[in-house]
Amino acid sequence: MTIAENVSLIRNRVAEAARDAGRDPGEITLLAATKMNDAERVREAVAAGVDACGENREQELAQKLPLGAYEGVPVHFIGHLQINKVNKVVGKVDMIQSVDRVELLEAINRTALRLGVRQQILFEINIGEEPQKSGFTPEQALELAGRMGDYPGVYLRGLMAIPPISEKKGDNRKYFAKMRNLFVDIQSKKYDNVSMVCLSMGMTDDFEDAIAEGSTMIRVGTAIFGARNYAKT
Numbered sequence: 001m002t003i004a005e006n007v008s009l010i011r012n013r014v015a016e017a018a019r020d021a022g023r024d025p026g027e028i029t030l031l032a033a034t035k036m037n038d039a040e041r042v043r044e045a046v047a048a049g050v051d052a053c054g055e056n057r058e059q060e061l062a063q064k065l066p067l068g069a070y071e072g073v074p075v076h077f078i079g080h081l082q083i084n085k086v087n088k089v090v091g092k093v094d095m096i097q098s099v100d101r102v103e104l105l106e107a108i109n110r111t112a113l114r115l116g117v118r119q120q121i122l123f124e125i126n127i128g129e130e131p132q133k134s135g136f137t138p139e140q141a142l143e144l145a146g147r148m149g150d151y152p153g154v155y156l157r158g159l160m161a162i163p164p165i166s167e168k169k170g171d172n173r174k175y176f177a178k179m180r181n182l183f184v185d186i187q188s189k190k191y192d193n194v195s196m197v198c199l200s201m202g203m204t205d206d207f208e209d210a211i212a213e214g215s216t217m218i219r220v221g222t223a224i225f226g227a228r229n230y231a232k233t
């Protein structure tokens, strides 16, 4: 299977999941999770029509960006971001999806103000309340969203989550539903410096369930590029 064939299959699955949920497939954007794939393969995915690319590591972003890997689509940062790497990401990506702690929010805000940019961000929610995972609780996210006026260097555009690894299909629907509730809740408050347009949830194994629960962006790696070969690096 080529990358183009894979993307086409995913589009069909998205359309079917959207139809089943009574939604317009056009509301759901497909982000290619490009970690461990080189610039050429990323370009192939872009040519196949993915709507955006997402990188996990600052080093990979720095490698592929000058090679024009993402040309034609927005690029998002979706991985855990260390404070000392913030200046290598802010202003270089359209969105940082993985804002998972206040200290990181503050660092992004400072850097953006220094650069004279307004960085779009999502809050990452630890929706399964897993102790080993970072991310805000829904309560923290709601409270922080109400104070976004204090962070003029950023612009809160929505929420992202990686739910727990599920045992069987359908297990994560309850988490996706919780995410949707939080998303709608924050949206309804009309907070300063907040415009909730992106609910980023659903990956290779569960994007149909995420779409059923209101996802507006799925992040897909394996189903586009095949299994990642971690032994290689």
Ligand SMILES: *Cc1c(COP(=O)(O)O)cnc(C)c1O
Residues within 6 Å of the ligand: 033, 035, 056, 078, 079, 162, 203, 204, 205, 219, 220, 221, 222, 223
């Ligand atoms: C790798 C990754 C994905 C894609 O995962 P697949 O299961 O390969 O589709 C999505 N989101 C994030 C944050 C990732 O790191």
